[in-house]
Amino acid sequence: SASSIQPGQSHRIRLVPHLDSRRTLRFEPITRDLKDDDPPLRIGRFTDRSGIGLNAANLLGSNKLAFKSKVVSRSHAEIWLQSGKFFIKDTKSSSGTFLNHLRLSPAGQESRPYQLRDGDILHLGVDYQGGSEDIYKSVKIKIEVGREWQAGVNAFNTHAISQLKSLAVGDSKGKQGLPKTNIPDCCICLFAVTIRQALFIGPCSHAFHYKCIRPLLEKHTSAFSCPLCRSFADLDEDVEVEPEPDAEEEDVGWVAFGVTQPTPAPTLDTSARQVVSPAPHARDGAETEVETD
Numbered sequence: 349s350a351s352s353i354q355p356g357q358s359h360r361i362r363l364v365p366h367l368d369s370r371r372t373l374r375f376e377p378i379t380r381d382l383k384d385d386d387p388p389l390r391i392g393r394f395t396d397r398s399g400i401g402l403n404a405a406n407l408l409g410s411n412k413l414a415f416k417s418k419v420v421s422r423s424h425a426e427i428w429l430q431s432g433k434f435f436i437k438d439t440k441s442s443s444g445t446f447l448n449h450l451r452l453s454p455a456g457q458e459s460r461p462y463q464l465r466d467g468d469i470l471h472l473g474v475d476y477q478g479g480s481e482d483i484y485k486s487v488k489i490k491i492e493v494g495r496e497w498q499a500g501v502n503a504f505n506t507h508a509i510s511q512l513k514s515l516a517v518g519d520s521k522g523k524q525g526l527p528k529t530n531i532p533d534c535c536i537c538l539f540a541v542t543i544r545q546a547l548f549i550g551p552c553s554h555a556f557h558y559k560c561i562r563p564l565l566e567k568h569t570s571a572f573s574c575p576l577c578r579s580f581a582d583l584d585e586d587v588e589v590e591p592e593p594d595a596e597e598e599d600v601g602w603v604a605f606g607v608t609q610p611t612p613a614p615t616l617d618t619s620a621r622q623v624v625s626p627a628p629h630a631r632d633g634a635e636t637e638v639e640t641d
Contacts, residue, residue: 362492364580373485388428419473443473536560
């Protein structure tokens with residue numbers, strides 16, 4: 349069937365910053381495509397022996413994922429793909445690995461495998477000295493799995509763009525005379541989104557009044573987590589992309605929009621995770637520090 353897992357099929361996992369009420373360690377989103385026979389992703393502390401920098405190291409596409417924090421152990425955890433599902437285990441870290449706020453194993457002990465699901469919150473280590481400096485902050489990660497389909501044109505964002513184009517600016521008779529649109533109301537203030545208003549359109553195509561969403565934008569600067577679908581976006585990401593060949597030729601020069609479909613807020617399963625056999629390439633306590641060779 350179409351839903352069955354094909355041999356050699358790759359699956360994508362994306363690690364993005366988890367934005368909560370407190371200051372978190374910022375890092376660039378990390379994306380990897382894995383197959384069942386691929387070596388596990390090794391998570392550890394970053395050391396700049398090659399001189400290429402942290403972001404460049406994580407973009408190389410290797411199986412090493414590095415975070416610049418002293419609370420992350422040199423060999424902290426491993427993530428791998430097995431039977432089309434992602435799993436994680438703590439590899440004897442000192443400060444701990446937490447999945448949805450539950451610690452996987454005591455300090456210095458390797459954990460059993462736990463399945464990773466879309467929307468899970470992964471926490472590497474705990475803050476040291478209150479996390480007063482970035483180097484002492486723990487790493488809070490939101491897991492995104494199986495969202496490849498969001499990257500293309502779909503019914504939702506096509507319809508959302510059509511609605512935005514219909515907001516033609518014309519003569520108005522004041523705020524009381526502004527026409528009602530088919531765009532959903534702003535979920536923050538619950539008032540209508542209409543013409544002659546300053547709007548913010550997220551990459552997920554959800555629309556908000558700029559006045560309403562501004563505190564959230566200012567709080568996390570270039571990082572944005574949609575209040576509706578919780579999808580993460582880097583607002584500094586390059587926008588110089590070629591339009592789709594079949595896209596409408598009419599240009600919308602007065603509004604910015606994204607091309608991903610909103611995702612419902614995930615329901616996290618706090619029950620016991622599935623136990624599986626060790627990763628095919630797993631080794632007891634990998635001793636090497638995560639670094640670029």
